[in-house]
Amino acid sequence: MKRFLALLLMWVAAPTAAQTGLPPAPYADRQLADPQQEAAARDLMDELRCLKCQSQSIADSNAPMAGDMRSQVRERIAAGETPEEVRSWLIERYGNWVSYNPPIASAVTWPLWIAPILLLFAALWLARGRFGKTRDDE
Amino acid sequence: MIAETGLIALWLAAALALLQFALGAIGLRAGRQEYFAAIRSVTVAQGVFVTLSFLLLIWLFLRSDMSVRLVVMNSASVKPFIYKFSGTWGNHEGSMLLWVTVMGLAGAFIAMFERSLKQKTLVATLAAQAFISLGFYAFLLISSNPFERMFPVPADGQGLNPLLQDPGLAFHPPTLYFGYVGLSVAFSFAVGAMITRDVGAAFAKAMRPWVLGAWIFLTLGITAGSYWAYYELGWGGWWFWDPVENAALMPWLAATALLHSVTVLATRDGLRAWTLMLAVVAFSMSMIGTFLVRSGILTSVHAFAVDPERGSFILALLAIYIGGAMALFALRVGTVKEGSRFELVSREGALVANNLLLSVILGLVFIGTLYPLLVEAVTGEKLSVGPPYFNLATGPLALMLVAVMAAGPLLRWRRDNPKALLNRISIPILITAAALFALALFTTGMSVLALLGLALAIGVGVASFAPLWKRNLRRTPLHTYGMVIAHFGIAVALAGMACESSFTEEKLVAAKPGDEIAVNDWTLKFDAIEPVAGPNWTALEARITAQYGDGALHQINPQNRMFPAAQTQTSEAALLTRWNGQLYVVLGDGDSQGRWQVRVWWKPFVTWIWYGGILVALGGFLAMIGRLRRSYKQRKQREYAEAIV
Numbered sequence: 180m181k182r183f184l185a186l187l188l189m190w191v192a193a194p195t196a197a198q199t200g201l202p203p204a205p206y207a208d209r210q211l212a213d214p215q216q217e218a219a220a221r222d223l224m225d226e227l228r229c230l231k232c233q234s235q236s237i238a239d240s241n242a243p244m245a246g247d248m249r250s251q252v253r254e255r256i257a258a259g260e261t262p263e264e265v266r267s268w269l270i271e272r273y274g275n276w277v278s279y280n281p282p283i284a285s286a287v288t289w290p291l292w293i294a295p296i297l298l299l300f301a302a303l304w305l306a307r308g309r310f311g312k313t314r315d316d317e
Numbered sequence: 318m319i320a321e322t323g324l325i326a327l328w329l330a331a332a333l334a335l336l337q338f339a340l341g342a343i344g345l346r347a348g349r350q351e352y353f354a355a356i357r358s359v360t361v362a363q364g365v366f367v368t369l370s371f372l373l374l375i376w377l378f379l380r381s382d383m384s385v386r387l388v389v390m391n392s393a394s395v396k397p398f399i400y401k402f403s404g405t406w407g408n409h410e411g412s413m414l415l416w417v418t419v420m421g422l423a424g425a426f427i428a429m430f431e432r433s434l435k436q437k438t439l440v441a442t443l444a445a446q447a448f449i450s451l452g453f454y455a456f457l458l459i460s461s462n463p464f465e466r467m468f469p470v471p472a473d474g475q476g477l478n479p480l481l482q483d484p485g486l487a488f489h490p491p492t493l494y495f496g497y498v499g500l501s502v503a504f505s506f507a508v509g510a511m512i513t514r515d516v517g518a519a520f521a522k523a524m525r526p527w528v529l530g531a532w533i534f535l536t537l538g539i540t541a542g543s544y545w546a547y548y549e550l551g552w553g554g555w556w557f558w559d560p561v562e563n564a565a566l567m568p569w570l571a572a573t574a575l576l577h578s579v580t581v582l583a584t585r586d587g588l589r590a591w592t593l594m595l596a597v598v599a600f601s602m603s604m605i606g607t608f609l610v611r612s613g614i615l616t617s618v619h620a621f622a623v624d625p626e627r628g629s630f631i632l633a634l635l636a637i638y639i640g641g642a643m644a645l646f647a648l649r650v651g652t653v654k655e656g657s658r659f660e661l662v663s664r665e666g667a668l669v670a671n672n673l674l675l676s677v678i679l680g681l682v683f684i685g686t687l688y689p690l691l692v693e694a695v696t697g698e699k700l701s702v703g704p705p706y707f708n709l710a711t712g713p714l715a716l717m718l719v720a721v722m723a724a725g726p727l728l729r730w731r732r733d734n735p736k737a738l739l740n741r742i743s744i745p746i747l748i749t750a751a752a753l754f755a756l757a758l759f760t761t762g763m764s765v766l767a768l769l770g771l772a773l774a775i776g777v778g779v780a781s782f783a784p785l786w787k788r789n790l791r792r793t794p795l796h797t798y799g800m801v802i803a804h805f806g807i808a809v810a811l812a813g814m815a816c817e818s819s820f821t822e823e824k825l826v827a828a829k830p831g832d833e834i835a836v837n838d839w840t841l842k843f844d845a846i847e848p849v850a851g852p853n854w855t856a857l858e859a860r861i862t863a864q865y866g867d868g869a870l871h872q873i874n875p876q877n878r879m880f881p882a883a884q885t886q887t888s889e890a891a892l893l894t895r896w897n898g899q900l901y902v903v904l905g906d907g908d909s910q911g912r913w914q915v916r917v918w919w920k921p922f923v924t925w926i927w928y929g930g931i932l933v934a935l936g937g938f939l940a941m942i943g944r945l946r947r948s949y950k951q952r953k954q955r956e957y958a959e960a961i962v
Contacts (some may be wrong), residue, residue: 208825208914218762221823228701234559236703239552241888241905244829279703287692288700291685291853298680302673 206253207246213257222255223262226279227252227269236279320385320464323373327414327464330366330421331454333359334447337424341444345437345512353440357428357550359834360443363450364425364817371405371418374463378405383474386467387411393882395853402617403487404477409611410463416607417453419491419498420446423527427502433951434506434523442509449501452634460627474593476882479854485545492538493565497603504642507593511649516589517656520946521582524596526941528579531562531574531599533937539565540930551888551903553918555817555926558707563686564606567679571599574675577668585730587657590650591672597646601639602679608635615692651677660732667725674718681710712766719773719811723780742780749776763819771815778808795943801937810929816898816922827912837919838866839900846913854878856889859904859913863893874946875904875915899923 211217224238231246237245237252248269255265269277281288338357344352344897377385378401381394391408392401406415424446431439457463466509480486507523510516542565547555556562574593581588612631633708659665693699727741753772756763763771784797824836835839844860856876863871873891880887893900898921 185496204735208916209827210823210825211902226703226705228703229921234557234561235550236557239550239554239557241551242884269690275698275700279701280705281700281702287698287833290704291688295677295681295714298677299714302677306669306673 188294198222199254204243204247204250206250211253211257216256217253218263220256223256223265224249224252227266228277228279229278230273319373319377319380319382320466322902323370323377324462324464326366326370326373327454327457329453330363330370330417331458331664333363333366334421334450334454335701337363337447338451339438341447343442345444345832348387351435354439356443360447361425363420363447364421366415367418367421371414374411374414375402375405377464378402384466384468384470386465388473389467389471391474391477391854393474394884395473396476397482399484399487400480400482403481405492406494407477407487409482410457412494413453413457413461413611414463415491416494416498417450417457418496419449419837420453420501423498423502424450428733432508432525433519433948435513435519437513438506438509438515438520440509441512442505445505445508445512446502449505449638452638456630456634460630462573475700476853476880479878479880479883479887480549480883482853482880483545483549485541486549489538489541489545492534492541493606496531496533496535496538496572497568497607499527499534500568500575500603501598502527503531503575504596507596507600508642508645510591511645511653514649514652516582516593516653518583518586521579521592523943525576525579525583526601526945528576529570529937529941529944532569532576533934533941535565535569535572536930536934536937537697539569540927540934543930544927548711548890548892549887549924551890552888552916553821553901555923558685558704560686561610563682564610567682567686568599568606570603570679570682571595571602574672574679577671581665581668582656585657585659585665587659588669588672589656590653591655593646593650593653595672597642598676598679600642604635604638606747608632639904657731659730662728662735662738664725664728664730664732664733667721671718671725674714674721678711678714678718681714682707685710712770716766716769716773719777719807722807723777723783723824726784726800726804727780741783745776745780745783748779749773754775755861760819763815765816767819770811771819771949774808774815778805778812781805781808795946796940797943799936799940799943801936802939803933804936806929806932806936808929809925809932810927813922813925813927813929817926818922819919821923822919824917827908827918828915829910829912834915834917836900836917839917839919840864841902841915841917843913843915846907849876851878853882854880857904857907859891859902859915861891861902861915863900863902865895865900871898873902875902876904877904894924897921912929 180242211220223237225236227237227248229235229237229240229242229248230243231242232240234300235242236243251269252265255268260268266278266280275281275285275288281291283289283292337356340352340356340359343349344356374387377388378392379398381388381392381401383389383394387408387410388404391411392404396404404411406412424443427439427446428443434442455566468751506527510520510524527555539562543555546557546562547553556875575592575598578588578592578595582592608631612626613630615630685707689700689702723745724738724742728738749772752775753768756768756772760768783799784801803913822837824834826832826834827844828834830843832843832846834843840863842862842864844862846856847860848860849856858874858876858879859900861873861875863873871893873893875891876889878887878889888903888905891902894903898919901920903916905916907913
């Protein structure tokens with residue numbers, strides 16, 4: 180609960196901090212010169228949630244905070260960090276809420292990644308019974 | 318007086334629905350013929366009164382009657398006519414009233430025109446419909462009265478959300494609601510058939526037009542919604558795997574599966590229990606689509622708590638509907654025989670594969686949408702499930718489904734020879750392989766999923782026409798054309814999706830008037846910024862001249878709109894469509910040095926996504942016309958034969 184409160188505080192505080200911070204998000208709407216880095220940044224931005232919006236990625240949002248986060252992502256990628264490093268840094272700050280890609284190795288999100296396999300087996304099992312019976316008939 | 322009359326009409330309609338349910342339930346139990354005769358007219362009367370109530374609400378909106386709370390909250394006197402009209406259903410109460418109105422009209426339609434069902438099944442169907450409608454009436458009358466007055470009467474209303482002031486979105490919700498209601502009607506048929514234990518080809522044929530109709534509306538609704546999000550939100554995305562989108566996608570997936578299994582039931586009298594199950598699932602999904610979005614729970618567990626009374630009501634209704642449907646199914650499924658059998662390699666086999674794949678995809682979308690809510694409710698931890706998960710989990714399955722779609726129509730019913738199938742489908746397979754090879758060789762930066770998707774789309778685009786191969790085209794039934802067009806539409810949409818995700822080029826610049834911007838083969842010249850004004854907004858408009866290669870010059874004007882009534886800003890993207898793609902230009906904010914944020918995208922073949930959707934709906938429409946015409950002819954022939962005897 181404490182952690183949650185801290186997160187909430189950070190969540191509320193971050194945009195205010197951004198507003199007062201003097202250089203306002205230089206890379207919010209400016210692309211990186213290196214097309215490969217820009218593509219990597221862009222792919223990552225598509226997978227990060229805009230924390231102030233309703234179900235939008237930071238790549239698709241007009242909110243000022245999304246602009247700040249885009250700028251952060253681009254700057255960090257330009258500084259040589261890998262997208263996964265940037266993502267984990269953001270998850271550390273804002274929690275799993277910020278990433279649209281639920282991690283596989285996490286206590287709460289692994290069932291999501293098991294689900295496709297389980298459902299597929301369930302479907303195959305259903306189908307098997309169906310056709311098995313058919314053969315018995317003949 | 319208008320508002321009061323509307324409320325009275327609504328109460329009367331609710332009372333008639335109760336009577337309709339009671340007549341059906343008691344009549345079936347006691348086997349009373351006179352009850353059966355009465356239920357038809359009661360159903361029609363219910364439809365009349367609920368329609369009257371809805372029309373009166375529209376009238377209130379058109380008159381901008383500011384003594385009615387709903388009008389105040391969602392309309393303003395200075396607003397284009399069409400948005401006063403669409404404002405009627407652009408809110409919670411109005412949309413619920415629209416829902417129950419469509420349901421009432423559908424009931425009246427069935428009562429007047431349905432002739433092929435057994436009488437008892439029809440009565441049970443109408444009773445089930447009344448039961449569903451009663452929940453909506455209770456919800457409207459107890460916790461969301463659309464006709465509530467407001468005192469003191471304010472000078473003007475608060476206006477409709479500017480994002481909704483768009484012709485596309487004005488008709489998007491009703492389209493989806495028609496779809497949801499159609500699925501509820503299909504479900505009522507299933508309940509009727511389960512109660513009278515009359516699950517067979519006749520029931521499937523009576524239910525099929527409703528499933529088809531619902532599916533057409535859902536397809537159109539989702540396509541329109543996707544295009545709306547694409548051009549109105551101003552970032553060029555066309556599908557976000559947003560919970561609200563998923564809430565519309567899930568009924569569509571279920572309806573698609575149901576549509577295919579009901580065909581097996583109608584043609585071969587097989588898959589009886591499975592079809593009933595799908596009808597139950599499709600209805601449940603449409604309820605979830607209607608209610609979860611309305612309850613606000615999808616946004617967050619906390620948004621739900623803002624209005625707990627309404628939210629709890631919604632959850633209780635959902636529990637009663639879905640729980641009741643599942644319980645009835647569980648009670649009756651034991652007595653339903655599965656029907657005719659078939660082998661693995663057969664038309665039915667392919668349709669079963671279709672159903673299972675669609676069900677798994679549906680299950681995954683369901684889990685991905687609701688799991689974060691579950692986790693938040695239990696542990697308090699917030700997590701997001703979005704595009705990376707959904708694409709990876711459902712993408713490969715969707716591709717398998719598309720492959721099955723190509724093969725299925727080429728298979729014979731009941732039993733077929735695998736080698737013969739391979740023979741028939743060899744050309745599309747070769748085309749797919751060649752496309753895969755060429756794409757892998759000549760393109761860069763395509764993801765595996767997009768690569769496979771595009772190659773498959775090309776092959777399936779060809780294969781979808783194979784059912785017409787070597788056939789007399791004039792004697793081919795209309796519904797076969799419908800299937801061909803719908804399947805082709807899927808291939809077209811898939812190609813559009815793969816191209817958009819792989820070949821989009823993006824350019825973000827801060828430009829001064831006079832600057833040039835180059836994207837792909839486009840040259841854009843930023844000429845000027847001008848202020849413009851509309852009926853209820855003001856805007857800054859960029860004058861941009863765009864040229865593709867050395868082609869003609871096009872004037873495009875992206876806008877940044879301000880709606881004073883709602884204190885909201887929207888960006889109106891400027892779109893320029895060519896046969897091979899769309900140019901997408903957005904004007905952002907200006908800075909102190911006179912530069913403007915301009916975002917430009919070149920999206921090759923992106924329009925194919927929605928053309929595909931329209932083709933799918935068109936195919937469904939042709940199939941429905943074909944089926945209805947055929948069953949009408951058959952009935953006339955039967956009546957004629959009976960008359961001679």
